[in-house]
Amino acid sequence: MENLINYLLQFGQLNPHQIDLIKSKAITKKLARDHFYFEAGKVQREVAFLTEGIIRICYYNRDGDEITKYFLDENHFVVDVNSYTLQIPTVEYAQAITDCELVIISREAMEELSMTIIGWDAIINKITVKGMADKVNRISPMLAEDATERYLNFMKTFPNLAHRIPQLYLASFLGITPTSLSRIRRQISE
Structure with a gap:
């Protein structure tokens, strides 16, 4: 309250x-x-x-x-x-x-x-x-952003949310498939 x-x-x-x-x-x-x-x-x-x-x-x-x-x-x-x-x-x-x-x-x-x-x-x-x-x-x-930019901006803007949200819902929000999100995450961590 x-x-x-x-x-x-x-x-x-x-x-x-x-x-x-x-x-x-x-x-x-x-x-x-x-x-x-x-x-x-x-x-x-x-x-x-x-x-x-x-x-x-x-x-x-x-x-x-x-x-x-x-x-x-x-x-x-x-x-x-x-x-x-x-x-x-x-x-x-x-x-x-x-x-x-x-x-x-x-x-x-x-x-x-x-x-x-x-x-x-x-x-x-x-x-x-x-x-x-x-x-x-x-x-x-x-x-106006591509999928990688959308993900990076989400991580920058909402750092406390990214790891609390299931990948399926985050992918839906970003307008991509969960497989694409996994690929983006993998590319970024390399």
Whole structure:
């Protein structure tokens, strides 16, 4: 819970009473490896803050292939913003690739915090903008890179994730086969 509060405080000020209110509205939930936090076709009715573990966001393309869009590790929010905001079904899946711990705040609790805490909406807006920018910055450079460059940049940008993510999911994220990823890793270590 403290990780969530410390994260929120990076985006605005909260007094002790407001912090206690936030804590009272949040619940901690465990999510076992390989289980889904949310699935395509369902509407997001809560936001989650990842305090422990790694979650991958993925979808299925027209051919039925599973595509990994990105990974989230500790101190990131896990929410499909479109589904949550517009109350429409998500088209993505959020799957735990390690055992995870999440701090969950329901939509109703978020609305109550918005009505009770002055500056809450500004904090949430700043976090949303940062999350969107992070997503774009994570994906955009990959469009112009070859597979080796994508892997090397992933290793440079996310050194703490590379060895915690199964090769199959990392290859999917990089847009290559697991065999190609093995070959790239071998060439780099030579």
